[in-house]
Amino acid sequence: GGVLYFLAALVSLKIRAHSHIYIEKSTSLKVLLANALHLLRSHRLLTGILAVTIIFNLWGIPFLSMIPVIGKEVLGLSPLPVGLLVSVEGAGALLGALYIVANGKLQHYRRLYTYGVLLYLVMVLGFSQMQWVFPSAVCLLLVGLGGGFFGAMQSALILMCVPPEMRSRMMGVLSLCIGTGALGFFHIGVLADWLGTQMAVATCALEGLLMLLIVRLIWPEVVGDQSLPQHEPSIFVGRNQGSCPGVAEG
Template sequence: MDESTGTAAPPAADGEAGAAPGAGRGAAAAPRAGNGARSLLAEPAFRRLWTVGAVVFVVRWIEMIAIGVFVYRQTGSAFLVAMMTMLRLLPLGLLGAVIGAAAERVERRAALLAVVLGGLAVSAAMALLAHAGQLAVWHVALGSFLNGIGWAADNPVRRLMIGEAVGPERMGTAMSLDVGANNASRIFGPTLGGALYAAAGIEGAFALGALLHLVALGAALRVGPARAAGAPAAAAAGVLGRMAEGVAAVRQDRRLTGILAVTVIFNLFGWPFTSMIPVIGQDRLGLGPDGIGLLASVDGVGAFGGAVALALWARPRHYRACYVGGVTLYLATLIAFALAPQVWLAAAALLLTGLAQAGFATMQATLVFLAAPPEMRSRVLGLLSVCIGTGPLGFVALGLLAEAVGASAATAAMGLAGLAALAATRRWWGRI
């Protein structure tokens, strides 16, 4: 979203939290040279936080594709392939709210460094095990779960730091750039993951992941220290008490309830289909590892293009349409991908899923940041991570269904169920 017009977010409904709250402590001192994407990238604080995210995004996609191919070749089980991505998402549901509440008492730069160092350690350990010929499926399962802890911290730590650095009026543009980096990583990450697996096995994929984490570490070390915005309030309540306050804030604001409801639907019925791309690519379309990587990257091409379009043209009045419409289109086009009889049709469907996901992903954190009271942002962003963390239930369901009826039929069925769930919850997301 390009906020260069200075347009404020829509006013809140009676009794609800303000939709465009004032900047938090971290944002108060942020420079305001300009609101466009170019001016944001010129600011060191935002650029370094953006770089950390961009690098971690690339590593995530490299490893997810490589792990999917590795596990399917080792076991022949579509269910276990789905479980690898499920394990990466599981910490969001288990720990997202805890991390969101605890982050208010932690110096966030230290938390960011801990996340990057943890990812570096996991990638390096997996690379060493693969080099020694000892890497097993349970190793990559454990590594996926540990990396998921870092993923759970992204919204309440790094993205909150971005919001505090740029302020609410530029949060839309900042998230467009951040999601754009994520989407660009979906172009290069799967391609690199598939190519590295074909050329050097899974060892090469993890080795590159470790090297890229070093780049992220260098950027994180240059981020200035920032005191938690909610530190005074944090001293007055424990983690469980702050979590309860965050839940109460969501229940009292129908817009926040609707945002989180749509997030749950996307992660239960939509996102799990990505775990079936290696299976459908190999079994239905007859592709090898490098072909699977290229096919998966098409989704990133569409998503990157969508993020660029949002940064240039989206305005606050478009936010709900981008968010809910993005999920609707995503669910419809994943059905088309699952049933596509030819590679080019599958690629066209993935291009559209990427375009649709850009609208959803960009608006997700933006809408939460704008709607939540400043003192509640970390907690509500932690609850957003919990909603994202419902994805493991979808991965389990899709994996079991794929074992029973095949990956293509199972994926199409999940898309149809998601569309039905979206229609059934209009009473909540209609208030966004």
């Protein structure tokens, strides 16, 4: 892992960014929060993107803590095979990232993001019902694939969705949404005590799928076509815009 971080740092040194520098006047925390909340209220796509992130972190990611338990109690594996089983999910995420590098098209970014979570949750549900190692590994590979699609698109869509002067604030909001995962781990732990490990994982997956369906119905923009942003200079309070600037709605 450390070697990969080092290689990534070397590659990033060659990146040259050419962009405008935005200098903001000193603003109170209250005004900054008001602008961020206004942006969320007035931009449907941005709200939908963050809703999908919350779903993934509340009902998706926490199942990873149950893989060793299922591996030992249900599949009867020793620590080494359990470790290999967990690594299959990471291999799937790598394959997902490589697929996006090779074949990802801009107009498909939102669908990769949302349907990546759909694939993830469906395969988590499948994994929860498996009694044999090989089918479990296949499910985890596809779980990783969906997670790779989601992870690669998450920050990219946020950065495309807001003007440069608001990006740092919205990335902070994104971090808050990711932080809901702590509740997700507590939730699945309580369910595992009450219902057993497999039923807890299945319940979380079904809850996540239901919430994803609701988000899809409320914010259909999350599966629309994406285009390059064409941001205006400012989006502060007082502006009324229904979706993210510069993106085509599907």
